[in-house]
Amino acid sequence: MYDGGKIITGLLVFLILVTVPVWFNAATHAQARAPQLKLPEGATACVEPTAEMRATHMELLNRWRNAAVRSDERFFTMPDGKVYEKSLSLTCLKCHDNKEEFCDRCHNYLAVSPYCWDCHVEPKGGRS
């Protein structure tokens, strides 16, 4: 091998960079476990089936926002007859009153940082 020293150094740097996830997680003792969410105590069901909510709640919020702000349609009726206001703070966070241990915990796990709270009121701490 010509210039072996430099090339082997380069290869080692490459291998270390590519395998960062392995070292990093070994160092932080990370586990392949989903975050523990604090679910609302009073209610048993979300506004849509849970599995659906998990993947598409941001789209639902977007639809609600557009409906409320653009067409002034502020209420919707659940299949079981309950009526909810299409509101971020007043509906979602009334049931999910512990934002830190629900929304944030999940978002931090996946490094999502919704900017909604730049304007919308963020409930302080674990209100109960």
Added chain:
Amino acid sequence: MRALTALLVVAVLLGVVWLGAGVAGWHAFFGVAVPYAAVLIFLIGIVWRVVTWARSPVPFRIPTTCGQQRSLDWIPSSTLENPHDGWGVTRRMALEVLLFRSLFRNTRTELTPTKRLVYESDRYLWVAALAFHWSFLVIFLRHLRFFLQPVPQLVTFLESVDGFFQLAVPTLFLSDVLILAALLYLLGRRLLNRQLRYISLPADYFALFLLLAVAITGVLMRYVTKVDLVAAKELAMGLVTFSPKVPTVIGTPFYIHIFFVSVLFAYFPFSKLTHMAGIFLSPTRNLANNNRKRRHVNPWNPEVEVHTYAQWEEDFHDKLVAAGIPLDKE
């Protein structure tokens, strides 16, 4: 035609993962076995590639001289175009790797309707190449959020810059738009330009179609079909902590995405895509042009027996003296 061949291969790959992960439900195979195999092939393949390159001798410096070589002190030399030492080479290499400096000189040759041959500089390829590679890097680094726990600041920072305009929900990432636009341009370039179409091989199209497939499935998953990201991260974390776990709830689009990614990784070392490693070993970029300053001995030169003039003079010393021929030695 050659584009169709490549498209067909990608379609077959799509069919394979559709049937395997979607219809037959082999989630452990497509979610664990295939990615592990692909990464292993990638790592071993790249190392093997680099070692084979490193074993080929480079007999002398191969400079591409676009500037004045270093000679006398009072002649200004172009240290970036024609570096004469390691520092110059490092700077030239960095500009090449980060900004594709030599691609900036790309030219286009055209025959005008009046049959005149014209050359003009063509920077579009350079722009599209930069847009593609940088957005790929940003996307690659952003994906670390699935593989690291806790997610480092760097990733969050990249996300906030990438989603700077806060358009739509979920936030539109600029890199997603850029990578698709750049890939479509690079594909269109091959398809629409006659000269390029003539020299393009199925392998050229395959790389583009494969990258497009990866990007399109990712974009669809984020903005259209949606996916349970918590489950996706569980799978990804399982892979990198060597305790594989296959959540049941991730949909087929996710498996299609990571299957295309796996194919990309496995294909990488055996295709033109290895230029990622190759660029560091390009003799015209990584060698200082010091041919005139240092002697570079060709490594495969046979051992030559030399008989110098001094030795010859020694051999015939007496005869030379007798003939009255002047000697070097005195």
